Amino acid sequence: MKEFAFYPGCSSEKNASASNMENSVHHMCEMLGVKLKEIDDWNCCSASIGYAGGGHLPRLALTARNFALSKQQMGDSPVVASCAACWLALRETNERMHEEPGVKENLNTALKEAGLSYDGKLEVKHLVELLVDDAYVGFDALKAKVTKPLTGVKMAGYVGCQTNRPFGIAGDNYENPEYLDRMIEACGATAVPFPKKVACCGGALAFSENEKSCDLIKDILQSAVDNGAEVIVTPCPVCQLNVEVYQEKVNKLFGTNFAIPVVYYSQLFVLAWGGGWKKAALDQQVVPADVLKKFA
Amino acid sequence: MAYDLSFAKEVYKTSEVGYWIKMCMQCGVCAGSCPLGPHWEHSPRQLFQLVRAGKMEEVLKSDSMWMCTSCYNCIVRCPRGLPITHIVHGLARLAVEKGMADPKQPTRRFAVEVFWDNITSTGRVGEAGLTMKLYFIDGIGPGIQRGLEMKNQALGMLKTKRLNPIPFRSKIKGFAGFKAMLDKAFELEAKKESNA
Numbered sequence A: 001m002k003e004f005a006f007y008p009g010c011s012s013e014k015n016a017s018a019s020n021m022e023n024s025v026h027h028m029c030e031m032l033g034v035k036l037k038e039i040d041d042w043n044c045c046s047a048s049i050g051y052a053g054g055g056h057l058p059r060l061a062l063t064a065r066n067f068a069l070s071k072q073q074m075g076d077s078p079v080v081a082s083c084a085a086c087w088l089a090l091r092e093t094n095e096r097m098h099e100e101p102g103v104k105e106n107l108n109t110a111l112k113e114a115g116l117s118y119d120g121k122l123e124v125k126h127l128v129e130l131l132v133d134d135a136y137v138g139f140d141a142l143k144a145k146v147t148k149p150l151t152g153v154k155m156a157g158y159v160g161c162q163t164n165r166p167f168g169i170a171g172d173n174y175e176n177p178e179y180l181d182r183m184i185e186a187c188g189a190t191a192v193p194f195p196k197k198v199a200c201c202g203g204a205l206a207f208s209e210n211e212k213s214c215d216l217i218k219d220i221l222q223s224a225v226d227n228g229a230e231v232i233v234t235p236c237p238v239c240q241l242n243v244e245v246y247q248e249k250v251n252k253l254f255g256t257n258f259a260i261p262v263v264y265y266s267q268l269f270v271l272a273w274g275g276g277w278k279k280a281a282l283d284q285q286v287v288p289a290d291v292l293k294k295f296a
Numbered sequence B: 001m002a003y004d005l006s007f008a009k010e011v012y013k014t015s016e017v018g019y020w021i022k023m024c025m026q027c028g029v030c031a032g033s034c035p036l037g038p039h040w041e042h043s044p045r046q047l048f049q050l051v052r053a054g055k056m057e058e059v060l061k062s063d064s065m066w067m068c069t070s071c072y073n074c075i076v077r078c079p080r081g082l083p084i085t086h087i088v089h090g091l092a093r094l095a096v097e098k099g100m101a102d103p104k105q106p107t108r109r110f111a112v113e114v115f116w117d118n119i120t121s122t123g124r125v126g127e128a129g130l131t132m133k134l135y136f137i138d139g140i141g142p143g144i145q146r147g148l149e150m151k152n153q154a155l156g157m158l159k160t161k162r163l164n165p166i167p168f169r170s171k172i173k174g175f176a177g178f179k180a181m182l183d184k185a186f187e188l189e190a191k192k193e194s195n196a
């Protein structure tokens, strides 16, 4: 398979909050033969709260610079992102360059100051889109690699917001996307019904409105547990972080006793493909995923 | 009191995609979609009607917009196709620009004083520095207290190598160009506003 330009984003850096995602993604892609080449010198996309300090153009300029660097370094290669917010920023910037009058011109005026330019035409893919699409990988190939099926483990597929809305994973629907459940099943595990599948964890507001967000997180955890899940699986670094690390706080606030592991789809694949505990970055869980130990 | 439409006109012209507000049919689908709905003083639907009625203070001083989690429920559901998330973000930004947002509003503070500063001073998020600054925004005392409350989470993140113990990050290589690009983007953005 050809090489793709890769935009990992800030949370996937070494020693950052989603380094467990990045480490498992790295090994997952290696095992699949998908080559991702990091865009050199990329900058932050400003995620979902960049609007307050960066407004409209400066916020979009951040992402336009990443595209321009990608184009310079990797030509017409699609830009692949593993982070929900990064992917959304890339898709949004392209869309607004095309649909809103003046945006493309203004962004290029700003980019010129950095000696760069961008025409808004690079294709954008979420890593998940490569996995579920037969043209690249596809479910059959994902299943064929399984050597240690995660048989008997019940999992809640937590898609969350930004891997789902507003752009969606190609061909799936907003209110009940199915790709994540299919990934869980492809690993040999059982996907339980999960009414909070596309509910919001509070996103960046978990920082600034922590207790209000913990209320949302509690409902997500409760729904997973009520439906028999032993593990929550997600593609999103914000969902993973919020739903995992605030369990203790939720327990304190609401008198609950949640201790349910929250892992990335990429960790499941590496494990089910026989990659072992460390390559799956399962040693990087704050709530230990002991129920998966026997597959390591 | 007669309606004063100057605020509505200003929003249509200068607030990010604010002109879309004209298209709202007040169905309330968005109002039922916000995850923190009960905490919104005015729902998106109400905000849009207040804009149309020229109620600048009620809109810009409200902390409603700051309750937006960017979940994008509203965007995929609005029957009139309004880009609601961006409109709400635009109104929040307008409140910042006009100095009307409550300085104590926690999300405003986090987003403007901590986050934007953090990413634009180096080009990338420094998570450790971000967390520290957020904790200590009210000074040392409350900072230590907040730090203690979150001690176990922070330790868990450190132990699993998901938090950098050193709250320092170096600038991206192209920082000078990055900075010049942002300065220009802000200049263009201001021009758009003064055209109003």
Ligand code: SF4
Residues within 6 Å of the ligand: B023, B024, B025, B026, B027, B028, B029, B030, B031, B044, B045, B048, B077, B078, B079, B080, B081, B082, B084
């Ligand atoms: S969903 Fe759309 S049309 Fe309905 S009230 Fe909200 S913005 Fe207006």
Ligand code: SF4
Residues within 6 Å of the ligand: B030, B033, B034, B035, B036, B044, B067, B068, B069, B070, B071, B072, B073, B074, B075, B084, B085, B088
């Ligand atoms: S994106 Fe914001 S305005 Fe829209 S439903 Fe979510 S919280 Fe409400």
